[in-house]
Amino acid sequence: MPKVNPLILRWARETAGLSVEDAADKLGIGDARGVAGIDRLAMLEDGQVEPTRPQLIKMSTQYRRPLLTFYLAEPPVTAARGEDFRTLPDEYARRDAALVDTLLREVRARQEMVRSLLESEEEAEPLDFVASYDIRRGAEGLATVISERLGFSLQSFRSSNGRGTPKGFAYLRERAEAAGIFVLLIGNLGSHHSALNVELFRGFALSDKVAPFVVINDQDSEQAWSFTLLHELAHIWLGQTGVSGGRPTSDIETFCNDVAGRILLPSAEIAGEVALRGARQDVVIARIGEIAELRQISHSMVAYKLYREGIIDQAIWSSVTAVFRQQWLNNKAAQRARARENEGGPSYYLVRRHRLGNRLLRLSKRMLADGALSPSKAAAILGVKPNNVFSLTDGVA
Structure with a gap:
């Protein structure tokens, strides 16, 4: 068996x-012979001790890497996340960035x-809308192009019925x-x-x-998913691969936000909200709530739109x-508490399908029915265990 480069382990x-x-x-490396578990792992990563095959198998599982990865001569180049459209707060550490890289790597695969x-x-028919739009044509133009291509109806968005999801998002x-x-809706790496x-x-x-993919963080409020989906669709039309965060400080993120805002809340619908200029915070919050509930969108999205239209200033936008x-x-937090108190809830398969x-x-x-896809490969595509594949897909119309 070839030796393992300890740099790979780290x-x-x-x-x-x-x-x-x-x-x-996670690896079950505990204290032994007077040496602490963390020191034993550090010795493996420093090359002082050679890992056993059972240890490598555990690392493969916990680190989400193929076993063969541990026998590479050198650590591979980190998978590109595309453009990073985020401006992250200082408190987010290297571990947080690594979690996003892990998620991106899995979804890319x-x-x-x-x-x-x-x-x-x-069946690989190229989609002509991918990378078809020039940002110089403006946000209003892209909002129109996306709406027309999707056959999107604002009336249907606001009145459609869905089960277990925000109506408009479904x-x-x-x-x-x-x-x-x-x-896809993904907000973690397999556990809370x-x-x-x-x-x-x-x-x-x-x-x-x-095969363009859009991933939405389902840790966000459900009412925000539609805005995020349209924001990411704007990136698809621009031909941009990248990750977006919660603070739109770059020009491109502002542009994609404006596209989503124009689709979900046309400027004409809030042009009459001039009474909010200079209004007290509680008045602004109450009116935003009314607008959001009526239109199946998030309160934060309405606040952003009012700010972009110059109806509220930056200070009130930030505070609300x-x-x-x-x-x-x-x-x-209240929902989590209720869930702990109540038994049952949606089945694993219902949640996973969603x-x-x-x-x-x-x-x-x-593809499974046609024999073009094996259960194990289907499991990799769907992100589940092979023995769950047929139960998961059998419930799909």
């Missing part, structure tokens, strides 16, 4: 977003498998998937312990002519956004 742990302490715990599958089955997602885009804060990652787009953020955090989206599930189900 690289695999760090890019999985784990500290030495967390990794030792799934996207590549989907594209290869479509190509091998001669409709918008269906239109995006019908156009050929895979839309690896949840990704929306300030760190709100969504990302993987621009591709055959902070209020809405705290309200959402409080509501989420996160994966119908386009990816239907493709996998059809």
Whole structure:
């Protein structure tokens, strides 16, 4: 058996977003012969001790790396995340960035498998809208182009019915998937312990002519998903692969936000809100709530739109956004408390289908039936265990 480069061990742990302490715990490396578990792992990473095969298998599982990775001569180059459209707060550490890199790497691999599958089955029809728009044509123009291509109806968005999802989002997602885009909801790396804060990652787009992917952080409020989806669709039309965060400080992020805002809340609908200029914060908050509830959109999105239209100033926008953020955090905490008290809840398969989206599930189900996709490869594409594949896809119409 070839020797393992200890640099690989350290690289695999760090890019999985784990500290030495967390990794030792997950790997089951405890204290032994007077040596602490974290020191034993450090000795492996320093090359003082050669890892056993069982240890490498555990690392493969916990670090989310193929076993063969540990026998490479050198650590591979970190997978590119595309353009990084975020401006992150100082408090987000290297571990947080590593978690996003891990998620991006996993979704990229799934996207590549989907594209290869479509190509091998001669179903790889290039989508002409990907990378078709020049930003110099303006946000209003792109909002119109996206709406027309999706066949998006604002009336349908506001009145459609969905189960277990925001009404408008279910409709918008269906239109995006019908156009050929895979839309996934992912907010962690498999457990609530690896949840990704929306300030760190709100969504990302993987621009591709055959299999474009959009991922939305489902840790965000459900009412915000539609805005994020349209924001990432703007990146797809611009041909940009990259990750977006919660603070739009760059020109491109402002542009994509403006596109989404024009689609979900046309300027004409809030032109009459001039009474909010100079109004007290509580008055602004109450009116934003009314606008948001009527139109199936988030309070923060309405606040942003009012700010961009010059109806409220930056100070009031920042203050009401902070209020809405705290309200959402409080509501989420209350929901978690209720969930702990109540037994049952949605089934694993129902939740998983919702996160994966119908386009990816239907493709996998059809390719499984045709024999073009093995259960193990379908499991990799869907991000589940092989023994869950058929139960998951059998419930898809």
